[in-house]
Structures are given as structure tokens and as C-alpha cells.
Amino acid sequence: MNIQSRLLTICLAAAALCTLAAASAQAAVVSTSYSNTTPVAICDLCTVTSVLNVSTHGRVLDIDALIDITHSYNNDLTISLSHGGTSVLLSNRQGGSGGANYTNTVFDDQAGVSIDAGWAYAPYTGSFRPQEALVAFLDRDVFGLWTLVVTDHEAGDNGSINRFGLGVVAEAAAEVPEPGSLALFGAALAGFTGVSRTARARTRVR
Numbered sequence: 001m002n003i004q005s006r007l008l009t010i011c012l013a014a015a016a017l018c019t020l021a022a023a024s025a026q027a028a029v030v031s032t033s034y035s036n037t038t039p040v041a042i043c044d045l046c047t048v049t050s051v052l053n054v055s056t057h058g059r060v061l062d063i064d065a066l067i068d069i070t071h072s073y074n075n076d077l078t079i080s081l082s083h084g085g086t087s088v089l090l091s092n093r094q095g096g097s098g099g100a101n102y103t104n105t106v107f108d109d110q111a112g113v114s115i116d117a118g119w120a121y122a123p124y125t126g127s128f129r130p131q132e133a134l135v136a137f138l139d140r141d142v143f144g145l146w147t148l149v150v151t152d153h154e155a156g157d158n159g160s161i162n163r164f165g166l167g168v169v170a171e172a173a174a175e176v177p178e179p180g181s182l183a184l185f186g187a188a189l190a191g192f193t194g195v196s197r198t199a200r201a202r203t204r205v206r
């Protein structure tokens with residue numbers, strides 16, 4: 001039995017004293033946006049990256065990725081998102097003949113149009129489903145590095161990553177009760193067991 005289960009068990013025995021700890025043991029769902037606006041040049045026949053470093057822990061419930069890329073020939077580009085050893089292909093050599101730029105493009109599994117739909121055109125402003133689903137990151141810890149990987153496969157056109165962003169809905173890790181709360185529980189448990197011992201002692205006297 002883990003510490004939360006133990007505390008909740010104690011709470012059942014001394015409910016009036018346990019409201020604070022029961023509340024602190026509940027996980028919170030939070031939505032957070034992250035953004036890297038440092039420009040990264042996309043050179044011909046290069047692979048370049050833009051990175052976000054998330055410093056908080058939480059279980060991913062939904063994640064969307066935003067990119068803003070200037071490039072004179074999108075069809076040169078493969079774009080993917082990597083985290084914790086998992087890589088998801090967002091867009092692979094899209095743009096047709098002459099399509100340029102990804103202007104504030106959001107990759108969202110819940111979008112109505114896929115980035116590779118025949119009637120999705122550059123500069124892809126708005127929300128699109130990625131070529132591989134972002135669901136691959138669900139239930140992962142949001143903590144750590146998220147890397148946008150852009151590979152340019154053809155000579156003659158280049159560009160820049162202007163912005164890489166993430167929108168994350170995550171279930172925050174349950175808080176560990178503060179020492180004061182644990183002391184309160186200890187006192188409550190000691191009091192509860194003390195009462196039980198006294199009751200047994202009285203029973204024996206009789």
C-alpha cells in the first residue's frame with residue numbers, strides 16, 4: 001500500500017482531521033503553453049532542431065504542437081516532434097509544387113483536416129492533424145526536452161524556424177503532504193489507536 005492509500009485509509013478512520021491531506025492528494029489537471037521564438041536557420045540539405053525544456057512533471061492528457069516556419073519550398077521538408085525516445089512525424093514533404101511556409105500551423109489530433117489532405121494548402125495557417133498521431137505522447141511525463149526536428153532534403157531553397165510551441169494538458173503529479181500534515185495524521189492515528197487501546201483496557205477490567 002503506497003503512502004496515499006495509507007493516508008486515505010487513515011482518513012476513513014478520522015475523517016474530520018483529514019480534509020486538508022485528502023485535498024492535497026488529489027491530482028490537478030492543468031493546461032500550459034510553451035514557446036521557443038529563437039530563430040533557427042534551415043540550410044539546404046541540413047537537419048536542424050528547436051528545443052523546449054519543460055521543468056514540471058505531469059502525465060500528458062493532450063498535446064498540440066505549433067510551428068511557424070519560413071521556407072520557400074515546403075516540399076523540401078520533413079518535420080517531426082521528439083520526446084523521451086518517441087518521434088512523431090508531423091509533416092512529410094508536403095506543399096506540392098511551390099507551396100511555401102508554415103504560418104502559425106497547429107498540429108492537433110482533433111483537427112478536422114489532415115496536413116496531407118489534397119485540399120490542405122500552404123501556408124497551412126490553422127489546425128491540422130499530423131501525419132502520425134500525437135497520441136503517441138499520451139500518458140508520458142511532460143518533463144524534459146521536446147525537440148522539433150526539421151530536415152531539408154533538396155538543394156535550392158532554404159528558410160527558418162521562427163517559432164516552436166506546445167500546448168499541453170497534463171495531470172500534475174499528486175502532491176506529497178507537507179510534514180505538518182503528516183504530523184497531524186500521526187497525531188490523529190496515535191489518538192485513534194490510543195482510544196482503541198483504552199477501550200480494550202476498560203473491557204478487560206470489566
Ligand SMILES: [Ca+2]
Pocket residue numbers: 062063064108109110
Ligand atoms: Ca489536441
Ligand SMILES: [Ca+2]
Pocket residue numbers: 043044045076152153154155156157158
Ligand atoms: Ca532546400
